[in-house]
Amino acid sequence: MSYVLGVDLGTSAVKVSAIDKTGTIKAQQSYDYPLSQPKPGYSEQNPEDWVMGTTVAIVRLILNDGIAAADIDGISYSGQMHGLVLLDANNQVLRPAILWNDTRTTKQCEEISAKMGDDFIEITKNKSLEGFTLPKLLWVKENEPETFAKAATFLLPKDYVRYRMTGKLGMDYSDASGTVLEDVMNHEWSTRICKMFDIPESICPPLMDSIDYVGNITPNYAEFSGLDTHTKVFAGGADNACGAVGAGILHPNMVLSSIGTSGVVLKYEEDPSIDYKGTLQFENHAIPNAYYSMGVTLAAGYSLNWFKKTFAKDTDFSAFVASANESPVGANGLLFTPYIVGERAPYANADIRGSFVGIDGTQTRSDFVRSVLEGIVFSFRDILDLFEQNGSQFDTVVSIGGGAKSPLWLQIQADIFNVDVVSLINEQGPGLGAAMLAAVGLGWFDTVQDCAAQFVHFGTVYHPIEKNVAKYKELHKIYQTIYPSTKELSSRLLAFRRKN
Numbered sequence: 012m013s014y015v016l017g018v019d020l021g022t023s024a025v026k027v028s029a030i031d032k033t034g035t036i037k038a039q040q041s042y043d044y045p046l047s048q049p050k051p052g053y054s055e056q057n058p059e060d061w062v063m064g065t066t067v068a069i070v071r072l073i074l075n076d077g078i079a080a081a082d083i084d085g086i087s088y089s090g091q092m093h094g095l096v097l098l099d100a101n102n103q104v105l106r107p108a109i110l111w112n113d114t115r116t117t118k119q120c121e122e123i124s125a126k127m128g129d130d131f132i133e134i135t136k137n138k139s140l141e142g143f144t145l146p147k148l149l150w151v152k153e154n155e156p157e158t159f160a161k162a163a164t165f166l167l168p169k170d171y172v173r174y175r176m177t178g179k180l181g182m183d184y185s186d187a188s189g190t191v192l193e194d195v196m197n198h199e200w201s202t203r204i205c206k207m208f209d210i211p212e213s214i215c216p217p218l219m220d221s222i223d224y225v226g227n228i229t230p231n232y233a234e235f236s237g238l239d240t241h242t243k244v245f246a247g248g249a250d251n252a253c254g255a256v257g258a259g260i261l262h263p264n265m266v267l268s269s270i271g272t273s274g275v276v277l278k279y280e281e282d283p284s285i286d287y288k289g290t291l292q293f294e295n296h297a298i299p300n301a302y303y304s305m306g307v308t309l310a311a312g313y314s315l316n317w318f319k320k321t322f323a324k325d326t327d328f329s330a331f332v333a334s335a336n337e338s339p340v341g342a343n344g345l346l347f348t349p350y351i352v353g354e355r356a357p358y359a360n361a362d363i364r365g366s367f368v369g370i371d372g373t374q375t376r377s378d379f380v381r382s383v384l385e386g387i388v389f390s391f392r393d394i395l396d397l398f399e400q401n402g403s404q405f406d407t408v409v410s411i412g413g414g415a416k417s418p419l420w421l422q423i424q425a426d427i428f429n430v431d432v433v434s435l436i437n438e439q440g441p442g443l444g445a446a447m448l449a450a451v452g453l454g455w456f457d458t459v460q461d462c463a464a465q466f467v468h469f470g471t472v473y474h475p476i477e478k479n480v481a482k483y484k485e486l487h488k489i490y491q492t493i494y495p496s497t498k499e500l501s502s503r504l505l506a507f508r509r510k511n
């Protein structure tokens with residue numbers, strides 16, 4: 012038997028899947044790790060937790076699930092994007108990783124825009140937003156100069172885990188484009204941006220394709236994890252690129268909806284000359300020489316987790332989500348906006364915060380749960396509107412991520428999007444995508460597309476229910492007025508919090 016492992020390094024947990032040549036997921040293990048939010052807008056993780064979590068999951072696959080190390084031929088990765096990992100000259104981690112949902116860098120983003128204007132979007136195909144890596148580098152340079160002076164390399168989260176398993180430093184194009192330090196169309200680090208912001212180009216790691224062979228498991232890591240040194244390691248990609256690969260989003264009529272910690276609406280771009288002018292993210296794909304675009308809701312699953320942790324701590328997660336079935340479409344007049352850590356799309360605003368609007372003395376907790384589920388999907392609807400305004404038409408939404416475990420949430424998506432929504436037989440989109448990169452890297456398939464034909468299996472289709480569609484259209488119009496009405500209130504409240 013031959014297996015590939017797909018390591019999905021998420022924000023809430025790492026999930027490792029063992030997949031055979033037919034695309035059957037033989038076993039899965041996961042390991043949760045904490046998120047540290049020491050100040051408003053800050054979000055950090057300890058890179059060592061990622062390495063430990065990945066190793067524990069691999070050990071369990073070998074010991075508990077009987078996946079023999081000798082049968083694991085390849086490994087690849089899907090990683091949470093944008094997080095800054097700084098290493099010194101001995102490749103030791105210099106400070107906690109600053110994550111994609113950390114919004115401390117508004118000042119640095121403004122500086123980047125002021126200095127480079129539209130040239131920046133021309134090179135990187137993106138605006139400089141708080142979550143991306145370059146402003147994080149500039150923040151460290153400005154606020155922790157002694158740390159920055161020691162920095163010899165910067166990596167993204169999954170690149171660090173890969174380094175610990177292989178001893179090789181590198182970054183693939185799909186993750187590099189999320190740093191906004193890459194010249195996206197020319198597939199190289201932008202010397203101009205490095206010079207402009209005084210970033211030594213030497214700290215940028217070597218670039219590669221997601222299917223590229225990086226090295227084998229080192230003897231040290233083999234001893235630590237129970238893996239074997241014959242196992243080949245392939246570069247891997249950004250989690251959303253891998254999610255798209257694992258969900259078979261290989262045509263522009265399909266769109267990906269991912270409800271993880273963040274929320275993502277993603278489109279495969281056949282024509283790379285499309286210009287969203289930075290209103291949507293535009294990235295290199297994990298498929299060589301391909302591209303995709305996406306809009307990101309910063310707090311999708313995170314909003315639901317926050318609500319549960321705060322108001323329903325001891326309830327089982329699935330039962331808690333299913334309790335929303337007790338509330339009707341529109342949650343008895345309650346609307347929720349998921350801007351609880353600021354927002355990226357359609358509103359790039361680090362200072363906006365969430366709201367419940369329409370609280371009524373007759374509402375129950377089920378109404379609140381339903382309004383959270385609906386509010387997150389309204390935010391996705393806003394992103395879909397941006398795509399439609401740029402001429403896209405979709406006939407299928409493929410839903411992945413932890414949120415796709417809930418049939419109710421899938422139906423809410425179909426009703427708010429007014430498009431068929433399909434889930435995967437196994438909701439591990441990014442993990443499956445990562446494994447597919449290893450399968451192609453090993454030569455099991457000639458192309459990612461050939462591998463998708465064998466590995467990707469769709470499950471139930473959720474059709475829009477007409478009467479719900481009409482109600483949601485009406486509610487979405489009201490939802491869209493909440494952002495402009497709460498923008499100023501939010502920034503005044505945040506200023507109060509920062510002062511006190």
Ligand SMILES: Nc1ncnc2c1ncn2[C@@H]1O[C@H](COP(=O)(O)OP(=O)(O)O)[C@@H](O)[C@H]1O
Nearest residue numbers: 021022023024271272312313315412413414417
């Ligand atoms: N049974 C469930 N039903 C609906 N949503 C769920 C369920 N279990 C977890 N989730 C949501 O899925 C999210 C985690 O999704 P996942 O794709 O694993 O995230 P990440 O890759 O960011 O770690 C959680 O934030 C949670 O809100």
Ligand SMILES: O=C(CO)[C@@H](O)[C@H](O)COP(=O)(O)O
Nearest residue numbers: 021022091092111271272273
């Ligand atoms: O910032 C982005 C994409 O631009 C996020 O999508 C991260 O990549 C985190 O993903 P999840 O942990 O939510 O999967």
